Amino acid sequence: DTGVxxxxxxxxxxxxxxxxxxxxxxxxHNRLYWYRQTLGQGPEFLTYFQNEAQLEKSRLLSDxxxxxxxxxSFSTLEIQRTEQGDSAMYLCAxxxxxxxxxxxxxxxxxxxxxxx
Amino acid sequence: xxxxxxxxxxxxxxxxAFLTINCTYTxxxxxxxxxxxxxxxxxLQLLLKATKADDKGSNKGFEATYRKETTSFHLEKGSVxxxxxxxxxxxxxxxxxxxxxxxxxxTKLSVIP
Numbered sequence: 001d002t003g004v005x006x007x008x009x010x011x012x013x014x015x016x017x018x019x020x021x022x023x024x025x026x027x028x029h030n031r032l033y034w035y036r037q038t039l040g041q042g043p044e045f046l047t048y049f050q051n052e053a054q055l056e057k058s059r060l061l062s063d064x065x066x067x068x069x070x071x072x073s074f075s076t077l078e079i080q081r082t083e084q085g086d087s088a089m090y091l092c093a094x095x096x097x098x099x100x101x102x103x104x105x106x107x108x109x110x111x112x113x114x115x116x
Numbered sequence: 117x118x119x120x121x122x123x124x125x126x127x128x129x130x131x132x133a134f135l136t137i138n139c140t141y142t143x144x145x146x147x148x149x150x151x152x153x154x155x156x157x158x159x160l161q162l163l164l165k166a167t168k169a170d171d172k173g174s175n176k177g178f179e180a181t182y183r184k185e186t187t188s189f190h191l192e193k194g195s196v197x198x199x200x201x202x203x204x205x206x207x208x209x210x211x212x213x214x215x216x217x218x219x220x221x222x223t224k225l226s227v228i229p
């Protein structure tokens with residue numbers, strides 16, 4: 001069990017640029033989640049994948065954000081035309097489960113995005 | 117909508133002191149409740165959980181009891197250690213076809229020798 005890996009750990013970009021983050025979940029996990037965390041706040045849900053299917057998106061997720069999980073393995077989160085308000089820690093989590101969410105989520109250490 | 121309210125931090129305690137971190141929630145139905153902990157430089161980890169009223173979750177000396185009548189899930193530990201210094205997040209899952217956890221803002225705990 002190597003844990004959930006996220007890359008890069010830090011990203012600095014200029015306003016208007018596109019950025020892409022990668023998440024490698026624990027290999028046998030069928031569920032993958034993206035959360036966003038700003039300073040002094042708890043994580044906020046962005047989106048959920050079950051295998052390769054994106055089954056839930058938060059209303060917070062503007063159309064500048066897109067996420068994929070091809071083949072149900074790693075996932076990418078892309079932000080187009082970044083804004084300063086996008087500056088945050090982006091967290092990925094994975095789990096193995098069926099039915100309702102009752103199992104333990106395993107979180108990565110996150111990607112810290114700074115938009116200048 | 118769902119929400120979680122935690123006591124404001126930071127909290128600073130001496131080693132071996134008693135810890136309480138308050139957590140109250142608003143949710144539809146009968147949510148599952150969780151405490152996650154984030155140690156410096158690490159990802160969030162599940163500390164304990166409770167899935168129905170009056171359940172007590174426990175782990176590593178920490179405990180929390182699901183109180184439906186007061187909509188609370190307060191975290192307690194009888195004797196904290198320096199290694200317990202971390203940020204603690206209360207969270208809930210209310211189901212209803214969603215897969216999201218709703219987190220509180222977190223409470224930073226510092227334990228001094």
